[in-house]
Amino acid sequence: MSTTKTVLITGTSSGIGLATAVAAARDGWQVIATMRNTAKAGPLLAAAAEAGVSVDVRPLDVTDPASVAACFAGLDRLDALVNNAGAGHLGTLEQEDVEEVRAVLEVNFFGVLHVSKAALPLLRASRGRLLTVTSVGGVIGQPFNEAYCAAKFAVEGFMESLAPVAASAGVSVSVVEPGAVASEFVANVGVTEDAMAQAGPYAPALAAYLERTRGAFANAQAAEDVAARIVELLTAERPAFRVLTSDAARAFTGVKLADPDGSAVQALTGAWIAS
Template sequence: MTTQTTQTTQTTTTTETTDPADSTGPTRTVLITGTSSGIGLATAVTAARAGWHVIATMRDTAKADALLAAADRAGATVDVRALDVTDPASVEACLSGLDRLDALVNNAGAGHVGTLEQEDVQDVRAVMEVNFFGVLHVTRAALPLLRASRGRVLTVTSVGGVIGQPFNEAYCAAKFAVEGFMESLAPVAATVGVSVGVVEPGAVASEFVANVGLAHDAEQQAGPYAPALSAYLARTRDAFANAQTPQDVATRIVEWLTATRPAFRLLTSDAARAFAATKLKDLDGSAVQTLTGGWVAP
């Protein structure tokens, strides 16, 4: 099969699944955001191989080469379109051109490392725009189509949307917001036939970590927080040495899209489940504070 690029302006699931390209109807369409690398790229290719018509979106389609090459190697076809999740006009242009949509995977996001005293509040707002309001813009625009198809919305959050993590204040705030929003939306959307869920990976070996915007001399510039930041970065490097692969996460996402009764929360590894469980059974917050406090102890 060949790939094509169209530029426009515009915790557990059941194992029983349905075929997105069965003989009873048209091939199902999924729109995935943030597909230039990592989880988004792997999910786009995996979904295409599974029979979905994949609309693979990214802010800059000039960065589509890696996705297109991966799709070619897999014998899959993906439809690449421009979409900036922080720009409502871009979202509207992309979604308004669709006749059918069966699933949305909100994957686009940006990491961020920093602490409040040393940051401009505008930096925090920028993190919220990408990781929270971007999800809202796309989901809102997609819902009429998803109501028509009785489709699904799956948003990639993080275990950082369950447990606040040192030096990830803005990022975790955005992911907490996404989790709360989607958990609240899910029962409402269900009344009109739309399934809503979140996927919470732990450490994933992708370009995401390299793109958190941390200066090379950040430890030297951290002032009184330098010992804590050094300890945190050392612990993080160790964690990502044994990270889950994007393909592992993508496989779970595509399984969720066709599961008979998809769960709201999808944790993608044993490590992620164990970590999130610390919070979910921590009624007074002491267990989490003990855990994450150890990450920044000099």
């Protein structure tokens, strides 16, 4: 019987997901690399080939329960899940439709729930690990990121609440919080001239925010660095609940977090359900 462990990673067509799939495969994991549109698998497959590893690419739309069910239908073992799929969004409440906000939550929050729910029976069986890539935006709300930060706050709260319950069944739960990361994620957010024109009374504030953000992402952390931290978590003897992936992320969230690795909160709430 093979002793190779299996990890399923969502959102692997680019950025952190792509880098994590390659890094995990290089570390000896059997990698199920999922993405909504497998026609975009070229960069991942090229990176894997360059690294001398292989990955199993499968379609998965995290917002579609049928797609999630189909992806998990053929799995008989899973040792780890990395929830990475997500989408950025810039906007402010007065200037956008609430349905746009709802769509952001579908991808970044409910998508995580759909996949995690499907994975948990397998993770219980293997006493595995459930990792979710969140963001420093899940700790500190940021201008014009209201919907995105709301989704990431929701993920953080959900996983922090789930962690002691999952631990009681042998499953380790962690969240990974990057700051600015050099990837296509930022480019995919996009702010068009039309969007600037429609910003109305918020246009000066949006322009100032974008200028500040360009500076922050000029010194962004490499996706490969974040991937390395995720792979460490996959094999750590005692994985922390919260992992901040850079000094910049630690400094930023340190403004708010007095319990940076989540251990105090986990000790507190874990005691509530200890048998």
